Structures are given as C-alpha cells and as structure tokens.
Amino acid sequence: MGLETAHPVALERLNKRMTVADFTRAAGALVARGVGVRAFVLIEPPFVPEAEQDEWLLRSISTALSSGADVVSLVPTRGGNGAMEAMAVEGQFQEPRLETIERACDAAHRDRPSDGRIFVDLWDLDRFADCAHCFDARRTRLHRVNLTQTILPPVRCSHCGAGS
Numbered sequence: 001m002g003l004e005t006a007h008p009v010a011l012e013r014l015n016k017r018m019t020v021a022d023f024t025r026a027a028g029a030l031v032a033r034g035v036g037v038r039a040f041v042l043i044e045p046p047f048v049p050e051a052e053q054d055e056w057l058l059r060s061i062s063t064a065l066s067s068g069a070d071v072v073s074l075v076p077t078r079g080g081n082g083a084m085e086a087m088a089v090e091g092q093f094q095e096p097r098l099e100t101i102e103r104a105c106d107a108a109h110r111d112r113p114s115d116g117r118i119f120v121d122l123w124d125l126d127r128f129a130d131c132a133h134c135f136d137a138r139r140t141r142l143h144r145v146n147l148t149q150t151i152l153p154p155v156r157c158s159h160c161g162a163g164s
Helices: 008-013 020-032 050-066 083-089 098-111 135-148
Strands: 002-004 038-043 071-076 117-120
Touching: 002 050, 020 050, 038 050, 038 098, 050 071, 050 098, 071 098, 098 117, 098 135, 117 135
Parallel strands: 002 038, 038 071, 071 117
Antiparallel strands: none
C-alpha cells in the first residue's frame, strides 16, 4: 500500500484521499486476514520542508511498521508525470540525489525494528546520480543493503567526494 508519507499536510496535498488513520485501519484489516503488507514510502516527497525530510521519512517508516507492514519500500520521488515538473518550477519539489537516497537508507536501517524489513527501490537509480565513476559501486552497495538488511560502509569516490 502506498503510504507515501506520514506528514499530514503533504499527504493531503498529494491528493491521496487517505489519512494516516485510514492507512493504519487498512493495514490492520489486511493483517487480520493474514495478508502481508508492504508499504511504499517516498524519499523526498513534495510539501515536506527540506529540514524535516529525514524526520518525516523515519516517522513514515515507523507508522508503516507499527500499522502492521512487515516490509517498507523506500521509493525516490520521481518526476515524469508533469505534476512533479510543475511543482519543481514553483520550487515545491526536487528529485533526491543519490547521496540523499543513501542517507535515507542508512537512517532507516539504523532506526529499523528487528522485525521489519526495509528496501530501497533501485529502479532507474542512475537518474539520481551525478558521478559515473562511483555509480555502479554505490548501486551495488544499496543492492547489498537490500539483501542483507545491514548498513554497509559507504563507497568512497575521489572524483565526486562521495563517502567522505
């Protein structure tokens, strides 16, 4: 289920037509029927102040897991449908950079309860990268984090300064 974010203003402005309480009720109903729940949470959703992005990401993950999800997929917010591009022009949205995705993944795993699994969506990951020299290694690291559910040392790059 797409929670997207637990930030109430952002959730409303994303036009989800769902509240956090609605998500919690739906997840609970599914779990009660023996259905596994995977929640989708956005990395860098619009309408969440930049200084609050990390806090709301962790709150969103906690909301999903405490509502009964056993898996949370972190999805970097992408443009491509026209709406995000319009918000970008107004200064309300920008796609996350690869370093933001890595930071979100690491923070999520530091805070993760032992019974929940957290994955980063790696589809089209190259669109968020600025450095071709370290991209493959950084993608491989995130893939390994997905597989092992542990934080791994960052990839260091002398070209872009990643990992320093």
